Amino acid sequence: MSYASGEVLITEEELQNRVRELGEQISHDYEGERIIAICVLKGAVVFMSDLIRTLTVDTMIDFMAVSSYGASTKSTGVVRILKDLDSNIEGENVLIVEDIIDSGLTLKYLKDYLKARKPKSVRICTLLDKPERRSTDIVPDYIGFSVENRFIVGYGLDYNQLYRNLPYISCLEEVKA
Numbered sequence: 498m499s500y501a502s503g504e505v506l507i508t509e510e511e512l513q514n515r516v517r518e519l520g521e522q523i524s525h526d527y528e529g530e531r532i533i534a535i536c537v538l539k540g541a542v543v544f545m546s547d548l549i550r551t552l553t554v555d556t557m558i559d560f561m562a563v564s565s566y567g568a569s570t571k572s573t574g575v576v577r578i579l580k581d582l583d584s585n586i587e588g589e590n591v592l593i594v595e596d597i598i599d600s601g602l603t604l605k606y607l608k609d610y611l612k613a614r615k616p617k618s619v620r621i622c623t624l625l626d627k628p629e630r631r632s633t634d635i636v637p638d639y640i641g642f643s644v645e646n647r648f649i650v651g652y653g654l655d656y657n658q659l660y661r662n663l664p665y666i667s668c669l670e671e672v673k674a
């Protein structure tokens with residue numbers, strides 16, 4: 498079985514408009530403060546680069562790469578840190594920027610991991626949310642779009658590392674050989 502990008506769920510224009518709205522809301526909420534936006538690699542890289550250009554508060558950026566522990570496709574809740582932050586976040590406002598929250602296990606682990614470094618605050622901004630799939634009590638502070646439980650690609654999200662470059666969000670579709 499092979500796969501291809503199928504039905505478009507969120508167009509490029511819808512994405513850009515919503516990202517601008519999120520940026521306005523975040524800029525408003527942190528007025529007079531500064532933030533460190535932390536991109537969770539690789540999926541959030543496209544969203545992050547658009548989002549930070551809409552922010553009007555002082556913004557620093559940093560990157561983390563994580564993977565679920567082990568070879569199992571099921572998230573275990575234990576996350577391996579592949580790349581840690583370069584910056585010291587003590588006393589800073591941390592904004593974790595994620596592509597999608599599914600079970601929530603990755604972000605739950607990450608939030609607790611970063612909180613241990615004594616930042617002033619930690620919030621989560623996710624472009625996409627699959628609330629149906631949640632298995633933790635994690636609640637994102639900023640959500641771009643809620644989506645149904647289908648596998649989606651584009652705008653940073655991949656299937657086997659492909660489709661991250663699409664400027665829109667679409668469903669992954671099976672292609673009959």
Ligand code: IMP
Pocket residue numbers: 540572595596597598599600601602603604647648649650654655656
């Ligand atoms: P969680 O720990 O189950 O919340 O895992 C979230 C991670 O799974 C995201 O950061 C994505 O990398 C990946 N993921 C979940 N759903 C999708 C999807 O529909 N398309 C692409 N990646 C997904």
Ligand code: MG
Pocket residue numbers: 537538539540541596597
């Ligand atoms: Mg991800």
